[in-house]
Amino acid sequence: MVAPQLPDGLVAVVKRDCATCCLVVPVLGEIAARGRPLTVYTQDDPEFPETAAPRVDDRELVVSWHHRIETVPTLLRIENGVEVARTEGWSRPDWEALAEVSPLGATLPARRPGCGSLSVDPANSDDLRVRFEGERLKARRIELGDIEDEIETAFVRGWTDGLPVVPPTPARVLNMLDGTRRAPDEVIAIVPPDLVPVTVEKVAINAVMAGCKPEYLPVVLAAVKAACTDAFNMHGLLCTTFFSGPVLVVNGPIARDIGMNSGVNCMGQGNRANATIGRALQLVVRNVGGGVPGGIDRATFGGPGKHTFCFAEDEAGSPWEPLSVERGFAPGTSTVSLFPGHGPSAIVDQISRTPESLARSLAAKLRAVSHPKLVMGMGAMLVVSPEHARVFAAAGWTKARLRAELDALLMIDGSELARGAGGIDEGIPAAIAQGRKLPKFRDGDLAIVHAGGSAGMFSAIIEGWVSGERGSQLTTAEVVP
Amino acid sequence: MTTTLLDPTGERRSVERPAASRLPALAGKTVAVLDISKPRGDVFLDRMAELLAARGATVRRYTKPTFTKPAPIDLRRRIAEECDGVIEGLAD
Numbered sequence: 001m002v003a004p005q006l007p008d009g010l011v012a013v014v015k016r017d018c019a020t021c022c023l024v025v026p027v028l029g030e031i032a033a034r035g036r037p038l039t040v041y042t043q044d045d046p047e048f049p050e051t052a053a054p055r056v057d058d059r060e061l062v063v064s065w066h067h068r069i070e071t072v073p074t075l076l077r078i079e080n081g082v083e084v085a086r087t088e089g090w091s092r093p094d095w096e097a098l099a100e101v102s103p104l105g106a107t108l109p110a111r112r113p114g115c116g117s118l119s120v121d122p123a124n125s126d127d128l129r130v131r132f133e134g135e136r137l138k139a140r141r142i143e144l145g146d147i148e149d150e151i152e153t154a155f156v157r158g159w160t161d162g163l164p165v166v167p168p169t170p171a172r173v174l175n176m177l178d179g180t181r182r183a184p185d186e187v188i189a190i191v192p193p194d195l196v197p198v199t200v201e202k203v204a205i206n207a208v209m210a211g212c213k214p215e216y217l218p219v220v221l222a223a224v225k226a227a228c229t230d231a232f233n234m235h236g237l238l239c240t241t242f243f244s245g246p247v248l249v250v251n252g253p254i255a256r257d258i259g260m261n262s263g264v265n266c267m268g269q270g271n272r273a274n275a276t277i278g279r280a281l282q283l284v285v286r287n288v289g290g291g292v293p294g295g296i297d298r299a300t301f302g303g304p305g306k307h308t309f310c311f312a313e314d315e316a317g318s319p320w321e322p323l324s325v326e327r328g329f330a331p332g333t334s335t336v337s338l339f340p341g342h343g344p345s346a347i348v349d350q351i352s353r354t355p356e357s358l359a360r361s362l363a364a365k366l367r368a369v370s371h372p373k374l375v376m377g378m379g380a381m382l383v384v385s386p387e388h389a390r391v392f393a394a395a396g397w398t399k400a401r402l403r404a405e406l407d408a409l410l411m412i413d414g415s416e417l418a419r420g421a422g423g424i425d426e427g428i429p430a431a432i433a434q435g436r437k438l439p440k441f442r443d444g445d446l447a448i449v450h451a452g453g454s455a456g457m458f459s460a461i462i463e464g465w466v467s468g469e470r471g472s473q474l475t476t477a478e479v480v481p
Numbered sequence: 482m483t484t485t486l487l488d489p490t491g492e493r494r495s496v497e498r499p500a501a502s503r504l505p506a507l508a509g510k511t512v513a514v515l516d517i518s519k520p521r522g523d524v525f526l527d528r529m530a531e532l533l534a535a536r537g538a539t540v541r542r543y544t545k546p547t548f549t550k551p552a553p554i555d556l557r558r559r560i561a562e563e564c565d566g567v568i569e570g571l572a573d
Contacts (some may be wrong), residue, residue, distance in 0.1 A: 137487060139487040139488050139489075139492070140487070140492055141485050141486070141487060141488075142486045142487070142488055143485055144483060144484045144485070144486065145482055145483070146483065148484075150486060153486070154486075159490070160491050167484065167486055168486055168487045168489055169484065169485060169486060169487070170487060173487055194491060194493065194495075196491035196493055197492070201487075202489065202491075205488075206489050207487045209489060213505075233549055233550055235551065236547075236549030237549075240549065244551075260544075269534050273551060283489065287489040287490045287491070288489070288490060288491045289489065289491070294519050322549050338553035361556065364492065447510070466549050469547070470546075470547040470549060471547065471549045472549070
């Protein structure tokens, strides 16, 4: 709806249910008596104030909403249809300056704060917003009958991941869209498996359902973008019989700004941003992309991380550069990185106090990713805890040093890997294994980040899926407002 | 009070396409055998190729670059142009 134009001259917006508005009624009379053109809009009682004319009934709050009236009384000066000055509440010097009339309200106190405008009253504002801004929303509207439960409806229509969702009403979606500067109709990605263009609005709808706050939306949008790239290959990750799903690691100031957890229990329950951002991505893939478990999602087991698997890197406590910087972004840039993974699984080492010993511990467990006899096929994300990172930091090991040491420790003799070796038929073809050492991970397939609570001499492995161009690659997108 | 919800889906309906007509017989036909690059898929497909050849079909072998991604459109077009039918090993 287009904002209604205000008449030139002075405009006052008032309501009867406001002591300050009642206080300034004589002042409005003084302004009119001095021949200044004055129009009064009243929010609650079209007869108020009895002495003022012309008086315009704004009980529908069309003028108040569109001209962003937050306080009554508000006095505006309009020239050629454009607002050039505004004052809120009663302030004699401000009213005198704006009305170019002096003295004004000589018998009144010099100042009185105003009251809340009905157009911003929380009891009205959502309804008003839908009435006046609802046309921004293009998604199909579904009217529920009086006896239909909105949460049950979401289940019946197949919109949920098995947990209840927040009903995506137009008011909630409009509020969600406040979280981004992007236009609601901007297409941000093509979502597999059905290859459906997804708009900011559709992401916002699913973010509402997931339980996100508006300030999380830019992270969700970046995650959707990253997921829907050839490099990340969400299509394959969804369809596979394997356990994995997208694991989100958030870097940069946005993580702190929206209250993400990078510390105690960061991969567990309890933090709204961690829990709902990962969930929102999964709901987009399900609802927009058509990726339904048991349909095109053929996972043998799946995993709890397919509800949500999202945490922030602990950058402040890390001895190393953050993942985002390794991925080529400037320090201080907010990013979300997607890794195709599942888990976590634990590496316990409470004894090692030298980096050499601890690296061997980590390598021993990393060797078992997917299978101790399979190499170069699947990646991993090693999440080093503060107590383990401390050991490396004390010895001056950089992240690059740790990775180089792990790479060296994870060169495995082919004789241990061949099919049949160790009495295990699984393994790699003898022709490939024979007479050489092979790396557990190919270049770029082992990511290292720092997170977790300050107590616990454990680190975490998030095991990966098919890595590299054949499968899914760690993919990072910048979070933009 | 009536509640309005916004549709979170892609608001699309899949297009219904009729299945291609079945081959009445294999003799004299060219049949594609598409390996999706899964381990040991070749074991199954080698045998399929033998059996198809024994029934008088000409077998052409194709391979997807990776099992994790849909077959590239060029590969799909080539198979459609060069063959009368296709057998695809879909899983392990």
